[in-house]
Amino acid sequence: MKPMERVPEGGAIRDSSLLSCEEYGKRMRDALGEEYRRFARRANAVLHLPRGSRVLEIGPGPGWAGIELLKLRPDITLTAIDASPDMIRAARKNVADEGILAAVSYEEGVAEDLSRFAAGSFDAVISRDSLHHWIDPAKAFGEMERILTRTGGVYVADERRDLGFAEWLIVRLARKRIGTEISEGWINSIRASWTPAEIRESFPIGGGDRRIARWRARPVFLGLEITRAPRRGAS
Numbered sequence: 001m002k003p004m005e006r007v008p009e010g011g012a013i014r015d016s017s018l019l020s021c022e023e024y025g026k027r028m029r030d031a032l033g034e035e036y037r038r039f040a041r042r043a044n045a046v047l048h049l050p051r052g053s054r055v056l057e058i059g060p061g062p063g064w065a066g067i068e069l070l071k072l073r074p075d076i077t078l079t080a081i082d083a084s085p086d087m088i089r090a091a092r093k094n095v096a097d098e099g100i101l102a103a104v105s106y107e108e109g110v111a112e113d114l115s116r117f118a119a120g121s122f123d124a125v126i127s128r129d130s131l132h133h134w135i136d137p138a139k140a141f142g143e144m145e146r147i148l149t150r151t152g153g154v155y156v157a158d159e160r161r162d163l164g165f166a167e168w169l170i171v172r173l174a175r176k177r178i179g180t181e182i183s184e185g186w187i188n189s190i191r192a193s194w195t196p197a198e199i200r201e202s203f204p205i206g207g208g209d210r211r212i213a214r215w216r217a218r219p220v221f222l223g224l225e226i227t228r229a230p231r232r233g234a235s
Contacts, residue, residue, distance in 0.1 A: 003162035009132060009192035012084035013061065013185075021090035025062025025073045027182055033064075039128050039157055040068035047153040048230050051075045053123040056147065058140075058156075059083070059130025063091030063104075069126065070100050079122070081109035083133070111140035117147045124153050124230070131158035131226070132193040138202035143213070144228070145204050153230030154215075159186075159193035160224035167222050196224055 015021055015036040029036070029055070049055070053073075055064045057080040066078050088106045095101045109116070111134045125144050134140050143156055163171070171190070175183035184219050214229045 002189065003195055006161060007188075007191040008135075009188050010020045012082065013036070013083055013087060015086045021084070021086040022132040023061065024182075025087075025090045025094060026066070028062060029064050031177070031182060036064040036068045036116045036128075039065050040072050042157070043069055043124075043126050043155040044072055046155045047124045047126075047225055049073060049076060049124060053077075054079070054121065055124045055126060056081070056114075056117070056122045058125065058127040059133060060091055060106070061087050062131070063094045063106075064127070065128040066091075066104065067095060067098055067100065070095075070103050071098075074100075074103070076103070080104060080106050081110065081111075081114075083110050084108065087223055092125065093191070098214065100178060110134075112136050114147050119146050120149045121147045122152060123149055124155070125228075126154075127156045127158070129158055129189065131156055131199075131224075132189050137194065137199060138204075141202060142204050152228070154226065154228035156226040157220075158226075159190045159222075159226050160219060161190060161193045162195045162219070163190065163222065171224065193224070199224070199226060 013021065013024065034191070053076045055069070055076055055078050057078055060066050060080040060082055063080070066080055069079060070076065080091065082091070085108055088108060091106055092101070097105045111130070125148065131137065171186070175186070196217040196219050203215040214231065216229070217224065217226045
């Protein structure tokens with residue numbers, strides 16, 4: 001089945017007259033709490049984070065994915081950038097309520113511009129449900145290459161636009177459970193998302209036309225996973 005044409009979702013999620021970012025975050029946690037925990041477990045398994053790792057999170061929204069990773073790995077520190085100052089405010093409140101504010105710093109920013117960070121600043125990059133907001137994934141992945149250590153890894157999870165029939169059926173059934181406002185946002189996110197093939201075309205290139213072998217994009221049920229395999233034992 002040919003994927004639908006991509007429809008960019010627009011800017012970052014901000015407060016509205018109907019829903020503050022704090023309320024949005026509460027609803028997302030109520031609906032998707034186990035999904036945030038699953039993301040954290042998967043990220044920890046994929047990245048093989050050494051003790052004391054410095055992790056960059058892109059697009060944390062209300063912060064739940066990073067919070068769950070910090071609960072799982074209290075030895076790491078997390079720096080997070082988000083394009084929405086309203087989401088940053090909500091995320092800071094959430095980490096404070098969870099008692100882990102000291103382990104996290106939030107800054108306003110976007111994936112395509114990580115120039116504030118020096119080369120080799122981070123041991124890993126994570127992102128959950130943010131990729132569909134990125135305007136230029138190729139630039140973002142190139143920036144990650146620069147700010148990661150040589151042994152660093154990436155774990156990005158998001159929607160994908162080329163869902164199959166059974167997956168769309170699950171989406172339609174789930175919409176009834178999570179409510180109109182959040183489910184409409186989910187559909188818009190799917191329409192704005194990238195396919196694995198599109199993402200593969202945006203990976204950093206090294207050695208002439210040879211694509212860097214450590215990068216992978218693969219479809220998973222209802223989504224997409226992008227990884228840069230961590231390389232242990234390298235100098």
